[in-house]
Amino acid sequence: MPALPRFRPRLLDVIGDYDAxxxxxxxxxxxxxxxxxxxxAIAFAIASGMTPESGIYTAIIAGFIISAxxxxxVQIGGPTGAFIVIVYGIVVQYGVANLLICTLMAGVMxxxxxxxRMGTWIRFIPVSVISGFTKGIAVLILxxxxxxxxxxxxSQLPAEFFAQITVLWNALHTVNWAAxxxxxxxxxxxxxxPKRWNLVPSPxxxxxxxxxxxxxxxxxxxxxxxxxxxxxxxxxxxxFPELSIDKVRYLIAPAIAIALLGAIxxxxxxxxxxxxxxxxHDPNQELMxxxxxxxxxxxxxxxxxxxxxxxxxxxxxxxxxxxVSGIVHAATLLAVILVxxxxxxxxxxxxxxxxxxxxxxxxxxxxxxxxxxxxxxNYRAIxxxxxxLTVVFDLVVAVEVGLVMAALLFITRVSSLTGVTEIAxxxxxxxxxxxxxxxxxxxxxxxxxxxxLARAEPADPCRVLVLDMQKTMNVDTTGLDILDTLQxxxxxxxxxxLISGAGEQxxxxxxxxxxxERIGDGRLPLQLAAAxxxxxxxxxxxx
Numbered sequence: 001m002p003a004l005p006r007f008r009p010r011l012l013d014v015i016g017d018y019d020a021x022x023x024x025x026x027x028x029x030x031x032x033x034x035x036x037x038x039x040x041a042i043a044f045a046i047a048s049g050m051t052p053e054s055g056i057y058t059a060i061i062a063g064f065i066i067s068a069x070x071x072x073x074v075q076i077g078g079p080t081g082a083f084i085v086i087v088y089g090i091v092v093q094y095g096v097a098n099l100l101i102c103t104l105m106a107g108v109m110x111x112x113x114x115x116x117r118m119g120t121w122i123r124f125i126p127v128s129v130i131s132g133f134t135k136g137i138a139v140l141i142l143x144x145x146x147x148x149x150x151x152x153x154x155s156q157l158p159a160e161f162f163a164q165i166t167v168l169w170n171a172l173h174t175v176n177w178a179a180x181x182x183x184x185x186x187x188x189x190x191x192x193x194p195k196r197w198n199l200v201p202s203p204x205x206x207x208x209x210x211x212x213x214x215x216x217x218x219x220x221x222x223x224x225x226x227x228x229x230x231x232x233x234x235x236x237x238x239x240f241p242e243l244s245i246d247k248v249r250y251l252i253a254p255a256i257a258i259a260l261l262g263a264i265x266x267x268x269x270x271x272x273x274x275x276x277x278x279x280x281h282d283p284n285q286e287l288m289x290x291x292x293x294x295x296x297x298x299x300x301x302x303x304x305x306x307x308x309x310x311x312x313x314x315x316x317x318x319x320x321x322x323x324v325s326g327i328v329h330a331a332t333l334l335a336v337i338l339v340x341x342x343x344x345x346x347x348x349x350x351x352x353x354x355x356x357x358x359x360x361x362x363x364x365x366x367x368x369x370x371x372x373x374x375x376x377x378n379y380r381a382i383x384x385x386x387x388x389l390t391v392v393f394d395l396v397v398a399v400e401v402g403l404v405m406a407a408l409l410f411i412t413r414v415s416s417l418t419g420v421t422e423i424a425x426x427x428x429x430x431x432x433x434x435x436x437x438x439x440x441x442x443x444x445x446x447x448x449x450x451x452x453l454a455r456a457e458p459a460d461p462c463r464v465l466v467l468d469m470q471k472t473m474n475v476d477t478t479g480l481d482i483l484d485t486l487q488x489x490x491x492x493x494x495x496x497x498l499i500s501g502a503g504e505q506x507x508x509x510x511x512x513x514x515x516x517e518r519i520g521d522g523r524l525p526l527q528l529a530a531a532x533x534x535x536x537x538x539x540x541x542x543x
Contacts, residue, residue: 015322040203046352071286071288081363111287125264152176210351239300262305428535
């Protein structure tokens with residue numbers, strides 16, 4: 001069991017470095033990010049099948065905890081687009097109450113992952129798998145926004161991909177052209193808002209424009225008020241979900257999906273931030289903070305949260321120095337909901353869908369498909385398989401299959417780089433055969449030693465077999481087993497195995513397993529020259 005890490009939020013490390021200038025910069029950055037987070041939190045919640053206020057509550061509670069207790073200086077947490085597909089599927093299949101239980105369970109898993117130092121393990125997930133499921137999620141987000149962007153009159157969309165397409169296709173005749181026009185105007189405004197005016201984020205401009213246009217022109221479009229009745233002008237109340245063993249049992253799979261995606265997304269966001277500020281985050285502390293955030297958010301009406309790349313990047317671009325900016329971001333959202341919540345009922349859903357369409361488009365990084373020809377067939381196969389499975393089935397299946405494919409292809413690749421070649425020299429007597437092994441002797445390459453077993457047969461003139469392992473990186477138990485088999489078979493027929501050049505890892509395994517004792521320490525020389533000299537002496541002695 002790995003040693004548990006210390007609980008040391010990054011805020012404690014940098015709080016002493018604050019001065020008036022840095023504090024002022026962090027406050028301004030936090031207010032800007034808080035304003036940007038408002039429409040995103042509402043849009044992500046609605047797209048996930050939740051109420052608008054649940055998205056804001058998530059951004060406030062999770063955002064505060066992730067900044068106050070996280071392992072990154074500038075990470076901003078809250079609801080993200082990556083969760084839309086998973087959360088919507090859970091809401092449709094299990095209901096909102098069980099989604100809160102799933103989030104709570106995922107929080108416990110994330111906290112345990114951080115305590116067990118599994119933060120670095122998340123980095124082992126191949127880029128091809130991450131890229132594939134990210135693009136798949138982007139496609140599903142785009143599809144989920146068709147209903148509100150076009151103002152289609154249809155019931156709640158099903159979670160399954162082909163069923164969604166069928167429902168949307170059957171509802172095409174109900175297109176609301178006012179919603180389409182408003183959505184397009186907001187979309188163009190977000191895309192072409194001048195960068196020199198970036199102090200006010202384009203999603204906010206689109207939200208204000210869409211709301212004013214819908215109200216002043218009296219457009220017949222659906223709004224937050226018409227669908228949800230508005231947003232409560234109050235603090236979230238505490239409520240512990242009703243737990244039972246039966247519920248926990250069938251909610252484990254979706255909880256794992258939330259925890260897995262939350263871990264990947266948060267550490268990916270923290271890594272992006274590190275590259276922007278030339279820093280290094282603590283992945284285990286970050287996972288612990290993500291766990292606490294996902295435990296707390298559902299207790300106050302929120303749902304799952306993680307590190308948000310777009311908001312974190314905005315935080316960095318605004319010059320944020322430390323976690324205070326993230327805390328101010330949460331306080332800004334709290335102030336907005338206490339002061340301006342009644343105005344939210346006028347926000348048209350077409351404007352929110354335009355914001356999400358831009359988020360999904362940027363998330364997809366579609367240029368990767370164009371660049372795929374430059375990469376290996378293995379990379380392309382893993383990316384495309386993960387992408388298709390994410391769209392057609394779900395994230396858990398996609399990641400599982402992607403990881404299995406990546407592991408199998410990696411095993412095949414490493415096995416192809418492992419080999420055994422005979423050392424050709426005229427100085428050896430006919431009774432001595434010497435071989436060199438390079439690469440990794442593990443379960444995927446152990447068959448490379450099978451040809452040497454033929455040297456152990458009584459009819460073979462070889463009496464001493466030398467295996468040089470100076471270029472062998474490591475040996476696993478399967479590799480050890482075939483070495484043991486080779487040694488036993490040679491000894492049975494009066495022959496000798498000498499292994500030279502074994503490194504620290506193979507020798508450690510040889511000693512722990514008893515193989516060094518069985519073969520004899522004298523048969524494990526460090527240098528090939530010593531092994532060959534010993535082989536000549538043994539070959540010259542009587543059988």
